[in-house]
Each structure stands twice: as structure tokens, then as C-alpha cells.
Amino acid sequence: xxxxxxxxxxxxxxxxxxxxxxxxxxxxxxxxxxxxxxxxxxxxxxxxxxxxxxxxxxxxxxxxxxxxxxxxxxxxxxxxxxxxxxxxxxxxxxxxxxxxxxxxxxxxxxxxxxxxxxxxxxxxxxxxxxxxxxxxxxxxxxxxxxxxxxxxxxxxxxxxxxxxxxxxxxxxxxxxxxxxxxxxxxxxxxxxxxxxxxxxxxxxxxxxxxxxxxxxxxxxxxxxxxxxxxxxxxxxxxxxxxxxxxxxxxxxxxxxxxxxxxxxxxxxxxxxxxxxxxxxxxxxxxxxxxxxxxxxxxxxxxxxxxxxxxxxxxxxxxxxxxxxxxxxxxxxxxxxxxxxxxxxxxxxxxxxxxxxxxxxxxxxxxxxxxxxxxxxxxxxxxxxxxxxxxxxxxxxxxx
Numbered sequence: 549x550x551x552x553x554x555x556x557x558x559x560x561x562x563x564x565x566x567x568x569x570x571x572x573x574x575x576x577x578x579x580x581x582x583x584x585x586x587x588x589x590x591x592x593x594x595x596x597x598x599x600x601x602x603x604x605x606x607x608x609x610x611x612x613x614x615x616x617x618x619x620x621x622x623x624x625x626x627x628x629x630x631x632x633x634x635x636x637x638x639x640x641x642x643x644x645x646x647x648x649x650x651x652x653x654x655x656x657x658x659x660x661x662x663x664x665x666x667x668x669x670x671x672x673x674x675x676x677x678x679x680x681x682x683x684x685x686x687x688x689x690x691x692x693x694x695x696x697x698x699x700x701x702x703x704x705x706x707x708x709x710x711x712x713x714x715x716x717x718x719x720x721x722x723x724x725x726x727x728x729x730x731x732x733x734x735x736x737x738x739x740x741x742x743x744x745x746x747x748x749x750x751x752x753x754x755x756x757x758x759x760x761x762x763x764x765x766x767x768x769x770x771x772x773x774x775x776x777x778x779x780x781x782x783x784x785x786x787x788x789x790x791x792x793x794x795x796x797x798x799x800x801x802x803x804x805x806x807x808x809x810x811x812x813x814x815x816x817x818x819x820x821x822x823x824x825x826x827x828x829x830x831x832x833x834x835x836x837x838x839x840x841x842x843x844x845x846x847x848x849x850x851x852x853x854x855x856x857x858x859x860x861x862x863x864x865x866x867x868x869x870x871x872x873x874x875x876x877x878x879x880x881x882x883x884x885x886x887x888x889x890x891x892x893x894x895x896x897x898x899x900x901x902x903x904x905x906x907x908x909x910x911x912x913x914x915x916x917x918x919x920x921x922x923x924x925x926x927x928x929x930x931x932x933x934x935x936x937x938x939x940x941x942x943x944x945x946x947x
Contacts, residue, residue, distance in 0.1 A: 549721070557811070558579035558581065558582075559579075560576060560577060560578045560579065560582070560633050560636070560637075561575075561576075561577040561636040561832045562574065562575070562576055562577075562633075562636070562640045562641055563575045563577075564641055565665070566588070566804055569850030569851070570646075570670050570672055570850045570851060570852040570853070571667060571668075571669055571670075571852075572643060572667070572668050572669075573652070573663065573665065573666070573667050573668055573903040574637060574638075574641060574643075574665075574666050574668065575635050575663065575665055575666075576634060576637045576659050576663075576664040576665075577664075578629055578633060578660070578661055578662040578664070579661055580660060580661055580662075581662070582629070583625065583629065583656065583662045585624040586625040586628055586629055587621055587622065589625070589628075590621040590622075590624040590625045590628070591614055591617070591618075591621045592618045593611070593624070594620065594621055594624075595608060595610055598616065598617065600612060600616060604784070622656075622786075625820075626654060626656065626662065627865060629662060629664075630651060630654075630664060633697075634649055634651070634664070634666055637666070637704070638668065643670050644670055644671045644673075645666060645668045645669060645670055645671075646669050646670065646671050646852045646854065646855055647669045647852065647854040649666050649667065649668035650664045650666065650667050650668070651664060651665070651666055652666065652667050652813055653665040657896075663926055665720075665776055669852040669854050669855075670854065671852065671901070672849045672850060672851065672852070672901055673905075674847055674849045674901055674902060674905050675905065676843075676847065676902055676906045676909055677846050677847055678842070678843075678846035678847075678886075679843055679846075679902075679906050681840050682837040682838070682842045682843075683840070683842075684835050684839060685778075686831060686834075686835055687827075687830070687831040687834055688827065688831065689824070689825075689827060689828040689831045690824050690827060690828070691801075691820060691823035691824050693825045695817060695823055695827070696816065696820055696823060699819050699822075700799065700815075700816065700819065701824055703807070703819070704796045704797055704799065704803070705794075705796065707796075707797050707803070707806065707807075708794045708797065709794075709795050709796060709797075709893070710723055710792040710793070710794055710795070711793055711795050712790065712791070712792060712793075713791045713792050713793040714793075715791055715793070716766055716767075717747065717763075717764050717765060717766050717791075718762050718764060718765045718766075718791055719749065719763070719792075720750060720763070720795060721749065721750055721783070721793070722749050722791050722792065723746055723747065723748055723749065723792040723793070723794065724746070724747045724749060724762055724765075724785045724788055724790070724791055724792070724794065725744055725745070725746055725786055725788070725789045725790040725791075726741055726744075726745050726747060726762070726787060726789065727742065727743045727744065727745070727786070727787045727789060728741065728745060728784055728785065728786045728787075729741040729742075729784075729785050730775075730777060730782050730783065730784050731782070731783045732777075732780055732783070733787075736832050737777070737782070737860060740777070744789065747759075748760065749762065749763075752887055755776070755777065755784070755786075756775060756776040757773060757774055757775035757776060758773065758775055758784070761773030761775065761784070761786070762786065762788070763840065765786075765788045766788065767788055767789070767790065767791060768787070768788065768789075769787070769788050770785065770786070770787040771785070771786060772784065772786075773783045773785075773786060777825050800811065801814065803815075820931050840895075840899055843899060843902050843903075844895045844898055844899055844902070847898065847902045848898075849898070849901075851894060851897050851898060855897050856890075856893050856894050856897050859893040859894075859896055859897050860886065860889055860890060860893040861895055863889050863892065864882075864885070864886060864889065866938065867885065867889075869934050923939065923940070926939045927939060927940075
């Protein structure tokens with residue numbers, strides 16, 4: 549306080565005005581004497597720095613400094629009092645804020661108390677409910693024969709080769725090699741021309757109408773097909789240069805050796821081990837999902853808007869990274885995506901508070917070593933550097 553303060557000044561008054569969910573509005577009232585002292589302190593600081601015509605630097609009388617810098621002194625005094633008393637108000641009212649409080653209004657007339665209105669987001673204090681004996685359905689933890697057969701066929705398909713087909717015309721199961729060029733309204737399209745393009749007739753095509761147009765064409769045949777590019781009617785002129793068929797390798801010892809195994813039984817055994825781990829992991833993840841959904845459903849309470857927004861932004865950013873290099877999403881698509889992800893963001897924030905409440909209630913704590921071990925395991929399974937960075941950021945926040 550300033551050097552002209554009274555021996556004992558009146559204490560500031562803190563009051564909660566309104567509480568809506570996790571948003572609290574409070575008032576801070578600071579006595580006139582403390583405001584005057586802080587203003588005087590600000591003026592004296594400015595006096596030491598002020599350069600006023602007719603006076604040496606720092607030597608102008610305080611009254612002259614006040615004439616020139618009263619507004620600035622007022623701003624500095626109010627700012628200092630806000631920085632001093634708003635945190636004190638939050639502590640006095642026992643408010644656990646999750647975001648920096650925002651000053652909404654300041655009222656001050658010389659000689660009167662300084663009145664500050666502050667809005668703050670506070671953490672909810674849920675009492676964890678219905679978290680014991682949550683009913684769950686556990687899926688099988690080992691792969692069945694059908695899953696193993698499917699994985700073997702996927703492996704064969706991955707090792708397949710394309711041979712020249714004996715078919716005379718393009719069919720639904722062929723692979724077709726084409727040369728092509730495109731035009732719209734009789735005008736050739738730039739960058740819409742290519743050679744030796746391979747088309748899988750059994751797969752969904754990104755060019756609407758291409759597969760239908762190719763069916764029945766023969767080697768060496770040229771044809772103009774009506775397709776859609778970018779949603780527009782387009783003439784695509786194609787020439788079939790070759791028709792091919794996928795040939796799967798025989799499921800025998802030779803195939804197993806190509807896969808680095810001594811026998812077919814050994815190959816199937818290794819695939820079964822991998823499948824069992826995947827199935828067990830999926831089963832455990834599903835149990836966790838059921839528990840989390842039950843906890844969120846049983847524990848409904850208001851959430852801090854800023855925390856939900858941060859969670860939502862994080863989810864949106866992950867989606868942007870996943871779609872990197874894809875077609876730019878329109879504002880409407882992004883808005884629809886935000887609306888779709890909003891409930892999930894709320895659930896994740898709510899779950900974090902519920903888990904914290906359970907841990908406190910059950911006196912559960914996690915050591916730094918346990919966190920480090922969990923992070924290390926997660927980093928090993930991370931698909932790329934972006935995922936590793938995301939995991940590291942999540943664990944840093946949990947410390």
C-alpha cells in the first residue's frame with residue numbers, strides 16, 4: 549500500500565453474486581482508502597519516470613504529474629488492485645477455478661469504493677455415484693476359426709499377383725489397365741489425362757460411372773464414358789490396354805516359407821497368437837467403454853464451458869491431422885462435425901471429473917513411475933509421431 553495509508557484500512561469485501569452451473573459471478577469491493585493509497589503509489593512511480601517540459605526528469609511536483617498522468621495512474625492502480633484482490637477473493641470464497649477469471653465490470657468514482665465484477669469458471673464437485681458392480685458384457689478373448697480363416701485369406705490376398713486374364717471382355721472381378729482423357733462441355737480438362745491406370749472393378753470407384761462404363765469393353769477398344777468429376781458431367785475417353793485377373797497363392801508349405809515360417813501349421817499358429825492378442829485387447833477395451841458409459845450416464849452435473857471447448861478443439865485438431873492431404877472440408881462440414889463431437893467432448897470431460905472423484909473417495913493415487921510406465925507402453929503402440937506427441941501431451945496434463 550502507499551505511504552499515505554491509514555494505520556488500519558478497511559478489508560476488501562468479497563461476495564458471490566450468481567452461480568449458474570460452473571460459472572460464478574462475484575463482486576470485489578475495495579475500500580476508498582486502499583484505492584487512494586494505490587493511486588498515490590502509482591503517481592509516485594510515474595513521478596520518478598515522467599519527463600514533463602519545464603522540469604528535470606523525475607523532479608516534477610506530484611500535483612503536476614497528476615495533471616498529466618492521472619488517467620494512466622488510475623489504470624495502473626486498478627490493475628494492481630485486481631491482481632491483488634481477485635485471487636484473494638477466489639481463495640476466500642473457496643472457488644476452484646479451471647480458467648483465468650474474467651473481469652466483466654469496474655466501477656470507481658473518486659472517494660468511493662472500487663467495485664469489480666468478476667466471472668469465473670469453477671470445477672464441479674461431483675459425488676461419484678453407482679460406480680461399484682457395474683454390469684458389463686465381456687466378449688470372447690480368443691479368436692475363433694472363422695476369424696483365423698479370414699486373416700489367412702487376407703494374407704493370401706496381400707500376396708496375390710495380377711496375371712493377364714483369359715477373359716475377352718472386362719468383367720466385375722477383373723483389373724483393367726486404361727489410358728484416359730477427360731473433357732467437360734467439349735473442352736479438355738487440364739491434369740485429367742493419364743496412361744496405364746489400373747482400375748479394380750470389384751472396388752468402389754471415386755469416379756462415378758467408371759466401372760459401369762468399362763464393363764464389356766475389350767482389349768484395344770476405345771470408348772467415351774459419361775462420368776462425374778467434381779460433381780459435374782464429364783466425358784471420359786478410355787482405351788483398355790489390358791485385362792488382368794488376381795491370382796492368389798496356393799495355401800501350402802511354399803506359401804508358409806514365403807511368409808518366413810517352416811510350415812503352414814506354424815504360420816497359422818503365429819496368426820492365431822496375433823489374433824488372440826487383438827481380440828483380447830478389443831474385449832478389454834469394450835469392457836472399459838461399457839464402464840465409462842455407465843459412469844457418465846449415472847453422474848450428470850454441469851461442466852465448465854471452457855474445458856469442454858478445449859476438449860472439443862483437441863478432438864477437431866486430431867480429425868484435421870487424420871484428414872491431412874484430403875479434400876479441404878467446407879465450413880458447413882466442419883460445423884456439422886463440431887456438433888457431432890460436442891456430446892463426446894462433454895462425456896470425456898465429465899468422465900475425468902468422475903474418475904477423479906472416485907480416486908479421491910477410494911484414496912487411490914498413481915505414482916510418477918506408474919505414469920511413466922503407462923506412457924512408455926502407449927508410445928510403443930503409437931502409429932506415428934503425431935500420435936506420440938498427442939499421448940505425451942495427455943500425460944503431461946495428468947501429472
